Amino acid sequence: MKYISTRGGMEPVPYSAILLEGLATDGGLAVPETTPVVTPEELESWRGLSYPELATEVLARFAPDIPREDLARMCRDAYSAENFAAPEIVPLTPLGDELTVVGLSEGPTLAFKDMAMQFLGQSLEYVLARSDRALNIVGATSGDTGSAAEYALRGKDGIAVFMLSPQGRMSDFQRAQMYSLTDENIHNIAIDGVFDDCQNLMKALSEDLEFKRAHDLGAVNSVNLGRVSAQSVYYFWAWLRQTDALPAAERAGYEVSFTVPSGNFGNILSGYTAKTMGVPIRRLVLAANENNVLDDFFRSGVYAPRSAAETHATSSPSMDISKASNLERFVYEVLGRDPERLAAAWRELAETGRIDLAAEQPRFEAEFGFQSGTSTHADRVETIRDVSARYGVLLDPHTADGIKVAREHREPGVPMLVLETAKPAKFPEIVLEATGERIGVPERLAGLLERPQRVTEMADDEAALRAYISEHATTR
Ligand SMILES: *Cc1c(COP(=O)(O)O)cnc(C)c1O
Numbered sequence: 021m022k023y024i025s026t027r028g029g030m031e032p033v034p035y036s037a038i039l040l041e042g043l044a045t046d047g048g049l050a051v052p053e054t055t056p057v058v059t060p061e062e063l064e065s066w067r068g069l070s071y072p073e074l075a076t077e078v079l080a081r082f083a084p085d086i087p088r089e090d091l092a093r094m095c096r097d098a099y100s101a102e103n104f105a106a107p108e109i110v111p112l113t114p115l116g117d118e119l120t121v122v123g124l125s126e127g128p129t130l131a132f133k134d135m136a137m138q139f140l141g142q143s144l145e146y147v148l149a150r151s152d153r154a155l156n157i158v159g160a161t162s163g164d165t166g167s168a169a170e171y172a173l174r175g176k177d178g179i180a181v182f183m184l185s186p187q188g189r190m191s192d193f194q195r196a197q198m199y200s201l202t203d204e205n206i207h208n209i210a211i212d213g214v215f216d217d218c219q220n221l222m223k224a225l226s227e228d229l230e231f232k233r234a235h236d237l238g239a240v241n242s243v244n245l246g247r248v249s250a251q252s253v254y255y256f257w258a259w260l261r262q263t264d265a266l267p268a269a270e271r272a273g274y275e276v277s278f279t280v281p282s283g284n285f286g287n288i289l290s291g292y293t294a295k296t297m298g299v300p301i302r303r304l305v306l307a308a309n310e311n312n313v314l315d316d317f318f319r320s321g322v323y324a325p326r327s328a329a330e331t332h333a334t335s336s337p338s339m340d341i342s343k344a345s346n347l348e349r350f351v352y353e354v355l356g357r358d359p360e361r362l363a364a365a366w367r368e369l370a371e372t373g374r375i376d377l378a379a380e381q382p383r384f385e386a387e388f389g390f391q392s393g394t395s396t397h398a399d400r401v402e403t404i405r406d407v408s409a410r411y412g413v414l415l416d417p418h419t420a421d422g423i424k425v426a427r428e429h430r431e432p433g434v435p436m437l438v439l440e441t442a443k444p445a446k447f448p449e450i451v452l453e454a455t456g457e458r459i460g461v462p463e464r465l466a467g468l469l470e471r472p473q474r475v476t477e478m479a480d481d482e483a484a485l486r487a488y489i490s491e492h493a494t495t496r
Pocket of ligand 1: 131132133242286287288338339418441442
């Protein structure tokens with residue numbers, strides 16, 4: 021099992037080699053040479069497995085280069101009772117009307133990024149130790165992705181994290197979550213500027229190949245294939261749990277649909293991967309908020325990313341995207357895995373600001389199973405209110421976007437599973453607006469706001485950042 025680039029310019033490499041790289045060496049994204057296939061009999065034989073055991077089976081298909089017992093140990097350590105609040109790791113909550121919420125936010129930062137990051141933290145440490153290398157992660161965050169990376173990489177050998185955040189622009193909770201980490205290898209840097217300034221600093225460093233190489237700089241963004249593969253596991257899990265109650269004779273091939281609150285197209289792409297591997301998934305419904313470039317794309321076949329100025333700040337902020345960095349992997353499939361057609365499409369994007377696949381659009385649903393929809397602030401508020409009143413379940417705004425769009429795409433007789441991407445406790449304002457209920461932080465995070473915080477304040481100054489990284493970078 022080897023990995024190649026969507027743009028065709030990379031020699032096939034094993035799984036452990038692509039974990040360390042965000043992009044393929046030619047600027048494309050890494051994809052499996054062939055999709056690993058799981059037969060219905062194999063799928064059925066996994067029914068009795070715990071979440072970490074199932075993760076081992078699924079990830080072994082992606083990573084035959086990692087010995088099975090090492091992979092099993094990493095999955096146990098990633099998906100442990102210490103890291104995840106629910107004993108089953110991913111609990112399913114039925115809401116009636118054939119809608120079920122799949123709980124992906126039981127991890128340390130109360131959001132679904134933990135599902136992939138916890139595994140990536142284990143596997144990066146392992147691969148680095150085996151190759152005697154160090155890795156210094158430089159990232160920029162406006163809140164959530166940064167904390168998932170920090171919680172996954174804290175205390176890991178051979179890894180340091182330099183996370184840039186905009187000074188004074190995160191919630192008290194987000195700040196406390198990140199800045200209260202006191203591990204030596206975690207460096208929180210508050211930049212005197214906005215999120216875009218942080219991102220520009222990060223880009224400047226990553227484009228300086230000499231500096232990058234000298235200090236072993238890397239990133240763990242949402243195009244990392246380790247994340248995509250780890251996320252496919254919970255689609256297997258959700259299908260197995262949803263079909264547990266069926267008579268054994270009816271399970272094989274029993275179709276369910278998923279609705280996925282989406283931003284960078286990473287989560288739903290993992291669902292597509294699970295579908296091609298053999299999970300009986302009928303529809304993958306993409307839920308967008310007001311920043312609905314992807315809903316437009318799935319309805320029209322035209323992909324037209326927006327500028328930062330055209331991107332709204334909404335009450336489901338983790339879906340506020342202007343372009344969707346993982347979409348290239350889907351377009352690659354649509355174009356018949358032809359790197360030349362793919363590269364031509366991306367040239368068209370660079371020249372005209374859009375990719376026109378209107379001729380292929382009917383295949384998006386018929387062949388690949390994708391549908392899409394949009395949800396607004398008013399929809400989120402109404403959905404949170406309704407689901408709380410009807411079922412006594414509180415939703416976060418991203419999951420509410422998912423439920424709203426899921427309800428529009430339900431088909432009789434086909435269970436619809438909606439991925440819960442965050443806990444409502446992270447978004448108390450909208451919960452208050454919708455239900456009148458004041459929710460506090462969950463019990464296991466009590467005291468978080470009072471813990472001592474450690475952060476380095478810095479001007480929006482590339483030279484100062486370089487000096488800081490040179491001084492604190494980890495080495496082997
Ligand atoms: C990251 C994130 C999303 C979007 O996921 P993608 O993989 O980028 O599509 C949705 N909801 C929450 C809460 C997130 O943190």
